[in-house]
Amino acid sequence: MPIIHNTFKKFQTLVREESGIHLSDAKKNLLTSRLAKRLRHYGIDSYDEYYRLVNEDSFELQMMIDIITTNETSFFREPHHFDYLKNSLLPEFKGSKYRVWSAAASIGAEAYTLAMILDEGLVPRNISWEVVGTDINTEVIEKAKQSLFPMEHATKIDKKYLKNYCLKGTNKYEGFFLIDDTLRRNCTFLHANLMYPPSSQIGQFDVIFLRNMLIYFDNENKKIIVENVIKALKKGGYLFIGHSETLNKITNQVRQIRPTVYIKD
Numbered sequence: 001m002p003i004i005h006n007t008f009k010k011f012q013t014l015v016r017e018e019s020g021i022h023l024s025d026a027k028k029n030l031l032t033s034r035l036a037k038r039l040r041h042y043g044i045d046s047y048d049e050y051y052r053l054v055n056e057d058s059f060e061l062q063m064m065i066d067i068i069t070t071n072e073t074s075f076f077r078e079p080h081h082f083d084y085l086k087n088s089l090l091p092e093f094k095g096s097k098y099r100v101w102s103a104a105a106s107i108g109a110e111a112y113t114l115a116m117i118l119d120e121g122l123v124p125r126n127i128s129w130e131v132v133g134t135d136i137n138t139e140v141i142e143k144a145k146q147s148l149f150p151m152e153h154a155t156k157i158d159k160k161y162l163k164n165y166c167l168k169g170t171n172k173y174e175g176f177f178l179i180d181d182t183l184r185r186n187c188t189f190l191h192a193n194l195m196y197p198p199s200s201q202i203g204q205f206d207v208i209f210l211r212n213m214l215i216y217f218d219n220e221n222k223k224i225i226v227e228n229v230i231k232a233l234k235k236g237g238y239l240f241i242g243h244s245e246t247l248n249k250i251t252n253q254v255r256q257i258r259p260t261v262y263i264k265d
């Protein structure tokens with residue numbers, strides 16, 4: 001079903017206001033194809049009518065946000081970051097508890113990868129750890145909490161981590177694996193919109209992963225998000241971004257130490 005340009009513009013504004021995400025004009029087909037199933041669900045035959053519904057119904061507004069966000073992720077994505085954490089940052093840590101935030105966590109693959117690295121590197125030194133995962137999309141946060149993944153997600157996980165931290169599903173869970181309770185009990189997942197400052201309850205972090213998220217925002221909103229996230233980074237803490245992202249002209253509150261790794265001095 002086609003969308004008139006004016007209606008697309010209204011969705012563009014609404015999406016930006018609610019999530020900060022910039023939907024360029026080139027994303028018109030993407031938006032319509034993603035929303036089409038909601039129109040079918042309600043038996044609605046125009047995007048204008050759906051726009052009215054979304055404005056009146058906060059549940060449907062969240063549904064729309066869930067549908068338009070891109071949640072692509074994988075375990076051990078951009079593995080050099082996990083190598084750097086394991087080989088350079090963890091050995092220098094002197095405290096009693098290490099806290100990491102996966103700030104755009106999607107279904108939790110990044111957070112559980114972090115959990116594997118932290119558990120392996122810190123527990124033998126009697127250092128406890130915690131991973132907090134947040135996302136604006138409520139559906140992915142529920143999946144992250146379940147920690148049950150299709151076997152295809154296991155391909156990038158090293159055998160030793162599969163053996164130590166993943167349980168192979170049987171019977172009705174055939175074809176899935178579950179993250180072991182050793183990791184799950186130190187991982188928390190919360191719904192949060194990074195366009196707003198983090199709640200003070202979330203605390204301060206030694207490391208923040210904000211990867212493959214900034215690409216969906218214009219520079220004005222990138223600045224807001226990065227400044228919000230940095231508020232929760234400890235002095236001397238590290239911020240990781242995705243390989244195709246940069247903080248050039250976005251903030252000078254953190255200093256680049258590697259192409260996609262920054263420190264808060």
Ligand SMILES: C[S@@+](CC[C@H](N)C(=O)[O-])C[C@H]1O[C@@H](n2cnc3c(N)ncnc32)[C@H](O)[C@@H]1O
Binds near residue numbers: 212
């Ligand atoms: C492509 S995924 C990246 C997942 C993971 N960080 C990685 O690199 O594999 C981007 C995530 O950012 C989330 N996101 C988009 N806008 C957001 C916002 N304003 N606040 C919090 N999360 C947001 C999306 O829902 C999505 O799950």
